[in-house]
Amino acid sequence: MEPATDALAQAANTGTLDSAFWITCGVILFLLVMSGFFSGSETALTAASRGKLRSQADKGSRGAERALKITEDNERLIGSVLLGNNLVNILAASLATALFTKVLGESGVALATLVMTLLVLIFAEVLPKTYAITNAEKAAALVSAPIGVVVTLFAPVVSAVRWFVRGVLRLFGVQTDPDSHIMAVREEIAGALTLGHSEGVVEKEDRDRILGALDLSERFVEEIMLHRSNIEMINADDTPEAILEQCLQSNHTRLPVFKDDPENIIGLIHAKDLLRAINKLIGGPDGDAKELKNFKITDVAMPPYFVPETTTLDDQMRQFLRMRTHFALVVDEYGSLQGLITLEDILEEIVGEITDEFDPDAEHPVLKGEDGNYVVDGAMTIRDLNRATDWSLPDEEANTIAGLVIHEAQMIPTKGQVFSFHNFRFEVLDRQGNRITQLKIRPL
Structure with missing residues (x-):
């Protein structure tokens, strides 16, 4: 470093370190600050959680609202920030090279490269990005206003670059969809829950409930229905006494009613409707029990509700809520009975097995x-x-x-x-x- 020191001393003696030298140093310092601003802004806006930003925006944060608007088009955002970052970095490096070359001669090129590499690495990359990654949402809200101006100013250039890049990618057979997200929201939530559970932050039960709710739109009725071989049914041709006894002994409050063939479901009986009808028929507690022989289950049974086995659980739950019913019979594409499904079956996919005093064996241990x-x-x-x-x-x-x-x-x-x-x-x-x-x- 002695030749460089001698060159600096000689430059000072000859008046090379004039006001232009210090102005150039000031410009380089300013460009380094701008480089750090662009680097930190890129990290903050890409790392910030849109969910947290939305929550802050709903509470009145204008910065969070601007950050949400900017990050809607990540490709344009990143293009604008990278353009600004590269401009200030290249300009700073060029000025530093010219400055060191003027002061130190040809040896100044190597020294300028070394000094600018260290300055850019520490003050324009590592330091701002470390702050941005640890305070992503706060930093995103702070930089959203100036970055919005940058995005607007660089929009024509960035659009031209995007068009050129897509053209080049298309030559290599790569198709890009500007409206697609890098990761679907559901996958992002599922990944975060799995990671949180592995780190001990999210309880297993909480993870299972949330993932179960997310899976409803991707799972079908046939996956959770009770198979037809296990369905308890009432034969419409049985005597009223046998039907009453079967309903009283059953663990279920709703039972399908068939006639002649178990495939021929003609209705659905609710235990409460059955008891009310029989009580009315025999005339109450003091009535004549012999009137029970005149009971016809077809007069009480409700029309059956059939659903295709390919219905998603999410759609079926909405149908149950809309129709105010909890019970449906599942059929295949040919109309053949395959099983039954209840609203409780769907809810169990979210909260786990639901049992009561009438179905102690419902859960498979x-x-x-x-x-x-x-x-x-x-x-x-x-x-x-x-x-x-x-x-x-x-x-x-x-x-x-x-x-x-x-x-x-x-x-x-x-x-x-x-x-x-x-x-x-x-x-x-x-x-x-x-x-x-x-x-x-x-x-x-």
């Missing part, structure tokens, strides 16, 4: 043994098992654990057979007919 094996009911849905154990078994090809085993095995397994897939070991513990009723599962 997951029993963990001392050997690390889990004993589960074959009819348990894959989604419920994943929620109970924090596993990630796929549910694209089957809804239940038994269905997954049958799909992977490409056969109906016999009792005692063992399979290994998806990094789990499955052992068939029990089978009734063609149904797998109990399985033992262990992660490998």
Whole structure:
């Protein structure tokens, strides 16, 4: 550094360090400040949560409202900020090179490069970006007004650059959609919940409830319906005494009514409607019970409500609320009965299993043994098992654990057979007919 020191001393003696030198130094310093402003603004506006900004804007923050408006078009925002940042960086580097070359001669180029690299790295990149990333929403609100002016001023140039860039990308077969988001809102929320749960910030139950609500629009009625083989029905041809006894013994308040064939559903009976009709028919507590023989269930049954199995859970819940009913029969594309679904079934996808004193066996238990094996009911849905154990078994090809085993095995397994897939070991513990009723599962 001695030659540089001698050159500076010589420059001072010869009057090279005049007012122009100090003005240039001041301009370079100003450009470094502008570079830091652009770098910090880019980080703040891209890292700021739009949800938090919206909350602040609703509370009256004009800066947050401007930041929301600016970030609606991220491509234009980033283009404008990068254009301003590159302009001030290149200009600062050019002025520094000219200044050092004038003072130190040819050796000034290398020194200017070293000094400007350090200054830009520390004061124009790391320092402002560190502040912006730790105070994203606050910084975004502060810089929104000047950045809005910059975006407006640079709009023609940025538009031309965007057009040119898309043309070049199109030559390489890359299609861009300016209206698409880098990450869907649902995926962003799901990712944040999963990350929060892994870090211990979000409870498992809270994560499951929110994800369950988000999944309603992507899941279908057929995935959670009660299969037709498990539906309890009333035969319209049974005697009034048998119908009354069946309703009193049933755990359900609503039962489908069929005639001649279980596929031929003619109505739906509510236990309260049935009891009211019988009480009125026999004349109250002091009436004649013999009048019960004149009871006709078709006079009390409500019209059945059928829905296609491809209806999403979100749509079906809205239909239930709009029609003020909680019960629907599910049919396939040919009109054949496939199962039934209730509003409670949909709500259970959000809050978990809902049980009361009349359905103590409604929940399929997951029993963990001392050997690390889990004993589960074959009819348990894959989604419920994943929620109970924090596993990630796929549910694209089957809804239940038994269905997954049958799909992977490409056969109906016999009792005692063992399979290994998806990094789990499955052992068939029990089978009734063609149904797998109990399985033992262990992660490998």
